[in-house]
Amino acid sequence: MQQKVKQYDVLIIDEAQVMSKFWIEILETWFKTKRIYAFCDETQVFSYEESISNDDLARILNIDQKNIYTLTLNLRSPKPVFKRLEEALPSTYQQFSPRPDDNESLTEIVDFRPEVRLFEILEDLMSKGINKNDIAVVYVDNLPAFPSYIKEYKDRMSYLYREHLMDQINIDKILDKISQKYENFLKYEWLEKSINEPVFIGKFRGLEAPVVIVYAGNSVDTKKIACSYARSTTHCIAIYSISAFLRRQKDVDFLNVVLRNSPDIQKAVDEIWPFTKLINLKRISAEHHIYWNKYWGGWFIWNEELIDPVLEYLWLSHFLNKSKLPSYIVNTNNERWSVKKVLYEPSINDYTHVHKKLEWCYRCNRWTLHETEINVQWCIECNEEFGDEFDENNLKDLDFHEDIINNPRSYKKDDFKNLPIFITLIGMYKKLSREDRSYIASIYDDLESMDDPTKFAFRIGIGLILLKIKPGDPITTEEILEKWAQWFPEIVIDDSKKTSFIRPSISKWIKKGLIKKPNKNSSNVYIRLDYNDQDQELA
Numbered sequence: 001m002q003q004k005v006k007q008y009d010v011l012i013i014d015e016a017q018v019m020s021k022f023w024i025e026i027l028e029t030w031f032k033t034k035r036i037y038a039f040c041d042e043t044q045v046f047s048y049e050e051s052i053s054n055d056d057l058a059r060i061l062n063i064d065q066k067n068i069y070t071l072t073l074n075l076r077s078p079k080p081v082f083k084r085l086e087e088a089l090p091s092t093y094q095q096f097s098p099r100p101d102d103n104e105s106l107t108e109i110v111d112f113r114p115e116v117r118l119f120e121i122l123e124d125l126m127s128k129g130i131n132k133n134d135i136a137v138v139y140v141d142n143l144p145a146f147p148s149y150i151k152e153y154k155d156r157m158s159y160l161y162r163e164h165l166m167d168q169i170n171i172d173k174i175l176d177k178i179s180q181k182y183e184n185f186l187k188y189e190w191l192e193k194s195i196n197e198p199v200f201i202g203k204f205r206g207l208e209a210p211v212v213i214v215y216a217g218n219s220v221d222t223k224k225i226a227c228s229y230a231r232s233t234t235h236c237i238a239i240y241s242i243s244a245f246l247r248r249q250k251d252v253d254f255l256n257v258v259l260r261n262s263p264d265i266q267k268a269v270d271e272i273w274p275f276t277k278l279i280n281l282k283r284i285s286a287e288h289h290i291y292w293n294k295y296w297g298g299w300f301i302w303n304e305e306l307i308d309p310v311l312e313y314l315w316l317s318h319f320l321n322k323s324k325l326p327s328y329i330v331n332t333n334n335e336r337w338s339v340k341k342v343l344y345e346p347s348i349n350d351y352t353h354v355h356k357k358l359e360w361c362y363r364c365n366r367w368t369l370h371e372t373e374i375n376v377q378w379c380i381e382c383n384e385e386f387g388d389e390f391d392e393n394n395l396k397d398l399d400f401h402e403d404i405i406n407n408p409r410s411y412k413k414d415d416f417k418n419l420p421i422f423i424t425l426i427g428m429y430k431k432l433s434r435e436d437r438s439y440i441a442s443i444y445d446d447l448e449s450m451d452d453p454t455k456f457a458f459r460i461g462i463g464l465i466l467l468k469i470k471p472g473d474p475i476t477t478e479e480i481l482e483k484w485a486q487w488f489p490e491i492v493i494d495d496s497k498k499t500s501f502i503r504p505s506i507s508k509w510i511k512k513g514l515i516k517k518p519n520k521n522s523s524n525v526y527i528r529l530d531y532n533d534q535d536q537e538l539a
Contacts, residue, residue: 119191126195147187432464
């Protein structure tokens with residue numbers, strides 16, 4: 001290659017910001033006595049790419065400061081697109097667009113079915129006589145589904161049934177869900193052959209088209225979205241999944257900018273979020289964020305509402321343990337939006353759990369529970385009534401339990417006898433110092449995987465027992481059991497509980513740095529540690 005470049009007098013490096021230092025250094029040696037022009041934009045470096053800073057680029061190429069030029073005049077982008085980019089990616093220097101304001105040059109759309117909206121828009125553009133070569137569909141992360149994909153998927157379902165890999169009932173539910181979501185979508189199959197293939201923004205950077213359809217989907221990547229917007233010269237149409245705006249984080253700049261400037265999108269989001277406004281909840285008490293879900297017929301808790309997760313989980317466990325009715329723990333902090341259903345099984349005298357998903361149902365027109373199979377979800381509420389009216393007997397003694405927790409001095413010693421174990425745990429937990437409560441709450445990540453109230457009771461209860469021991473003092477397993485019998489007589493410890501609950505709970509607090517074994521051979525003696533002392537030696 002070095003021999004081939006000898007015939008050239010000038011080297012022009014476009015998109016230099018995504019060149020590696022290694023190649024810049026090589027090219028500099030090959031063109032040492034010739035001119036080099038480098039064009040770069042540090043805002044157009046994607047997370048998966050190798051890059052070089054402007055300062056390193058100038059240093060390697062020996063570019064004098066007076067020969068560095070910043071382009072401040074934006075002629076390519078329509079004025080509304082320019083303003084959107086300027087707000088989402090503010091620069092240290094002032095930029096200017098001489099183009100007139102034209103509000104129709106930027107269209108932003110949200111929908112639960114962005115792929116369907118994409119084909120509706122393509123059909124509309126082509127019906128207006130716009131040449132397909134003037135339209136570029138640029139996708140930010142995931143390639144949009146095409147009608148032929150849906151047809152192929154249905155054929156695959158038939159194959160799975162023929163091969164006895166799935167039963168007909170589940171296949172029918174999957175196909176029903178697809179029919180809901182992609183109703184009338186297959187009619188656009190003809191359009192697939194009439195448009196240019198969508199292109200990933202990583203391959204379209206530096207290019208442009210009169211009409212750019214930005215298929216953002218669920219993406220929250222500011223740089224890739226912004227770069228996609230900037231490809232349009234006449235009209236930019238951005239299509240988002242509405243879920244992207246529900247999943248966004250506070251620092252997702254571009255989506256927040258879109259919300260601030262798009263009242264219609266903000267209204268669409270407000271109509272369906274938070275999802276709790278659409279699933280018929282009855283709040284149990286102002287003391288906590290535990291609800292009764294009429295649609296689902298069980299107790300309900302949402303992780304994003306939890307101010308003190310341990311306290312909320314203790315209350316939830318109390319209601320579940322007392323009523324034996326199912327509880328639903330909703331987690332929207334991840335992309336899966338999982339719902340864990342915990343329920344008591346009388347046949348095994350134990351708790352079990354199953355996982356569902358929280359998804360929008362087009363038929364129910366609200367958030368519902370979904371089953372998942374072969375990466376497709378179907379609503380289990382469309383054709384099934386499994387909710388129950390709330391039974392006030394489930395809250396029997398709630399006022400008394402809340403009052404004895406909040407006003408313990410108003411009660412006699414005998415009033416504390418025979419309290420349900422979780423009420424006792426709540427009372428003890430609320431008496432802890434703020435520092436100790438924060439320490440106990442540090443096991444919150446473990447709580448999300450807990451599916452057994454009894455296991456949870458042992459975990460917290462033993463932690464509370466150990467916190468009563470002064471740092472440096474010893475405590476034996478027998479002393480822990482004695483304290484348990486004294487404080488929590490409701491659950492009697494037998495050999496099976498020692499194996500299933502006591503030992504795992506002690507091991508957990510060893511790992512959390514609350515206790516340690518005095519030596520490796522010690523099996524029943526532990527030393528209380530100061531959990532704030534990070535330098536202490538753990539066994």
